[in-house]
Amino acid sequence: xxxxxxxxxxxxxxxxxxxxxxxxxxxxxxxxxxxxxxxxxxxxxxxxxxxxxxxxxxxxxxxxxxxxxxxxxxxxxxxxxxxxxxxxxxxxxxxxxxxxxxxxxxxxxxxxxxxxxxxxxxxxxxxxxxxxxxxxxxxxxxxxxxxxxxxxxxxxxxxxxxxxxxxxxxxxxxxxxxxxxxxxxxxxxxxxxxxxxxxxxxxxxxxxxxxxxxxxxxxxxxxxxxxxxxxxxxxxxxxxxxxxxxxxxxxxxxxxxxxxxxx
Amino acid sequence: xxxxxxxxxxxxxxxxxxxxxxxxxxxxxxxxxxxxxxxxxxxxxxxxxxxxxxxxxxxxxxxxxxxxxxxxxxxxxxxxxxxxxxxxxxxxxxxxxxxxxxxxxxxxxxxxxxxxxxxxxxxxxxxxxxxxxxxxxxxxxxxxxxxxxxxxxxxxxxxxxxxxxxxxxxxxxxxxxxxxxxxxxxxxxxxxxxxxxxxxxxxxxxxxxxxxxxxxxxxxxxxxxxxxxxxxxxxxxxxxxxxxxxxxxxxxxxxxxx
Numbered sequence: 001x002x003x004x005x006x007x008x009x010x011x012x013x014x015x016x017x018x019x020x021x022x023x024x025x026x027x028x029x030x031x032x033x034x035x036x037x038x039x040x041x042x043x044x045x046x047x048x049x050x051x052x053x054x055x056x057x058x059x060x061x062x063x064x065x066x067x068x069x070x071x072x073x074x075x076x077x078x079x080x081x082x083x084x085x086x087x088x089x090x091x092x093x094x095x096x097x098x099x100x101x102x103x104x105x106x107x108x109x110x111x112x113x114x115x116x117x118x119x120x121x122x123x124x125x126x127x128x129x130x131x132x133x134x135x136x137x138x139x140x141x142x143x144x145x146x147x148x149x150x151x152x153x154x155x156x157x158x159x160x161x162x163x164x165x166x167x168x169x170x171x172x173x174x175x176x177x178x179x180x181x182x183x184x185x186x187x188x189x190x191x192x193x194x195x196x197x198x199x200x201x202x203x204x205x206x207x208x209x210x211x212x213x214x215x216x217x218x219x220x221x222x223x224x225x226x227x228x229x230x231x232x233x234x235x236x237x238x239x240x241x242x243x244x245x246x247x248x249x250x251x252x253x254x255x256x257x258x259x260x261x262x263x
Numbered sequence: 264x265x266x267x268x269x270x271x272x273x274x275x276x277x278x279x280x281x282x283x284x285x286x287x288x289x290x291x292x293x294x295x296x297x298x299x300x301x302x303x304x305x306x307x308x309x310x311x312x313x314x315x316x317x318x319x320x321x322x323x324x325x326x327x328x329x330x331x332x333x334x335x336x337x338x339x340x341x342x343x344x345x346x347x348x349x350x351x352x353x354x355x356x357x358x359x360x361x362x363x364x365x366x367x368x369x370x371x372x373x374x375x376x377x378x379x380x381x382x383x384x385x386x387x388x389x390x391x392x393x394x395x396x397x398x399x400x401x402x403x404x405x406x407x408x409x410x411x412x413x414x415x416x417x418x419x420x421x422x423x424x425x426x427x428x429x430x431x432x433x434x435x436x437x438x439x440x441x442x443x444x445x446x447x448x449x450x451x452x453x454x455x456x457x458x459x460x461x462x463x464x465x466x467x468x469x470x471x472x473x474x475x476x477x478x479x480x481x482x483x484x485x486x487x488x489x490x491x492x493x494x495x496x497x498x499x500x501x502x503x504x505x506x507x508x509x510x511x512x513x514x515x516x517x518x519x520x521x
Contacts (some may be wrong), residue, residue: 068505131442132397132425214426214437215402221427229429232329237379 028247036243037236044240052218053226054244060134060222064141068198071142072149073191077179079150080157098147105143106211113139114212137220138214141202148201149194156190157183196256200249202230293321293488294340296331298406298475299432300371300451304346304508305496311504312495319488327405327430328352334481335360341447342483342490345475347371348406352476362486365476368497370511371449372472373407373414374439374458375463383444388418388465392444399434399443400421402427410471417500418467435460449473451509474513 037044044050069146079091097105111117113130123130130136164186168178184191206224213220215229223245268439293312297305302325309321324341328351335341336358344351344361345368352365377385383396391398400422401408408427415422428434433481434446439459453462477496479489495501502512 004404110440110442112443114440180288210433211436214399215428215436216424216426229404230332230401232402235333 002073018199032239032242032246035177035236035239037240040236041240045158045244049217049226049238050229052243054219055225056134056137056218057203057223060137061199062139063204064138065195065199066144067138067142068146068149068202069195071151072146072194072198075146076150076153076194080154081162081230088207095147095151097144098151102140102144102205102207103211106140106208109140109143109208113250130215131212132214132220134219136224137205137209140208140212141205144205144208145198145201146147148197152194152197153190156187156194159190160186165241193256196252200252203248203252204245235250269319277294280440285507291318291320293342293485293492294324295321295343295345295492296324296326296335296339296341296480297345298328298331299325299341299430300347300449301325301345301475303455304504304510307504308492308501310513311493311500315495316488316491321492327404329354334395335482338482340482340484341480342485342489343477344480345477345496347475348409348473349476350409351406352478355478355480359407360481362481362483362489364478365478366493366497367474367513368477368501369390369505369513370472371451371475372468373447373465374450374453374468375465376435376453376460377463378438378446379459379461381461382441385445385463387463388414388467389418391422391447392420394423397444398422398424398444399426399437399446400424401434401447402429403428406473407431407447407449409493410473413449414465414467414471418465418471426455429452449509460501472511475510 056206061069075094079087079094084090110131112119112124115124115129115131116118120130129135130139145150160183164182165178169175173181204224205222209220209222210225210228215221217226219228223241224248227238228243230241295305295309301368302323302347305323305325309323312321313319324334328346328348331341331344332346332351334352335344335355344352344355346355346365352361355361356365375385375388377383383390385391385396390396400411403409403412411422426437428437431448431452434443434448435452435456437443438446439456453460477493479486479493483489496505497513506512
């Protein structure tokens with residue numbers, strides 16, 4: 001328990017495992033770049049299957065991120081601002097998809113929205129068929145991405161505290177006005193990073209999608225599913241598409257980082 | 264803090280060595296890479312092989328044939344490889360990874376699979392053409408999907424599946440859960456799936472026969488042991504086990520199974 005702090009503010013020996021960890025994350029990315037078939041890169045990316053998959057991935061990830069915002073912001077507000085006793089249990093259950101293997105999520109969704117599922121039969125009567133549709137992909141992505149948004153926003157809300165909200169309320173602002181003019185602007189950075197995390201998680205969703213939505217070009221075969229299928233016949237093509245997903249992820253995180261620091 | 268970190272490292276090291284310690288006994292372990300559809304009969308044959316070779320443990324890796332070949336090409340350590348089709352085995356021989364010429368040991372044909380209550384009332388391949396029927400098949404990139412495509416061509420039907428799955432088991436799961444009305448899978452898969460599904464024989468299936476080849480791999484730790492496993496699979500005893508699982512004999516030209 002000695003305290004030989006370096007100028008970094010952390011014990012120097014921490015650097016070794018930290019560097020090892022960074023290498024462990026970065027080296028596989030280098031490996032993907034090294035194995036990318038640059039000669040065929042353009043042709044691989046412009047193939048109809050790749051474009052369908054990329055376009056579908058972007059569309060569904062955007063839709064599920066919007067759904068996450070609509071459902072997740074109120075959830076985070078309730079979790080952070082109310083003092084109901086059983087809320088701790090509710091929070092743990094609602095955040096379960098965070099730690100659940102996605103394939104388990106897919107099975108759970110199947111038995112909920114599937115044809116013979118809890119809600120599926122009612123929906124079938126109403127003429128709504130979810131299974132094997134793009135909507136199923138969005139549901140699967142929302143299911144796994146929602147906790148990411150809720151967790152980061154709830155953390156931001158707790159950090160921001162209720163001081164300004166209380167002041168606004170004593171000055172006569174109605175709860176909705178306080179939420180719109182005080183709370184949300186205060187936690188905007190947390191909201192942005194939560195949204196970005198949710199989008200990235202939705203973009204990478206694989207297990208729940210393949211279990212619940214199936215795999216059909218242009219309808220349910222998102223980029224991760226296309227990569228997995230491409231590996232069957234064309235390992236190089238799979239690597240090229242993987243790189244696309246890496247680049248998109250880097251772009252998303254980069255854009256979010258800039259927007260956060262600008263605030 | 265330092266003590267905690269040291270303890271963490273020690274525990275991690277222990278876990279890792281614990282995992283590989285059991286696996287790295289050279290010579291006494293025979294590793295067989297086999298197509299998923301072979302799971303039941305090969306597990307049984309593995310038991311027989313261990314009984315005949317005291318001290319030898321047979322380990323299996325069951326997965327899609329193409330996945331397995333990709334792993335072998337990346338240097339995965341295996342002694343024997345059994346593929347669900349010739350095209351996938353050709354990838355192994357093309358990379359000089361087969362220790363001897365692959366031997367055909369079984370055949371498999373396609374069948375329509377429906378949920379046990381057959382909600383869409385499917386009776387033939389032609390019934391699958393209706394867009395009302397939610398049909399699930401394998402993707403053309405994998406052997407069962409390629410076979411389904413050939414079958415549709417031979418039979419002159421146009422299939423419009425709602426999903427093209429990557430594995431036979433995914434097709435089966437979607438049919439047995441009632442999510443899909445029908446699927447195209449191998450006869451052996453229907454048999455292995457039990458009561459949740461029903462198989463419907465397809466007369467045209469006899470023209471699309473998948474031949475399963477097996478070969479020892481060049482990286483085999485003990486080549487003679489690998490060859491002995493191949494011999495067991497093609498022997499009368501091996502053929503009896505395979506036939507019970509629904510596989511046809513390797514020289515079958517008609518689709519009759521069992």
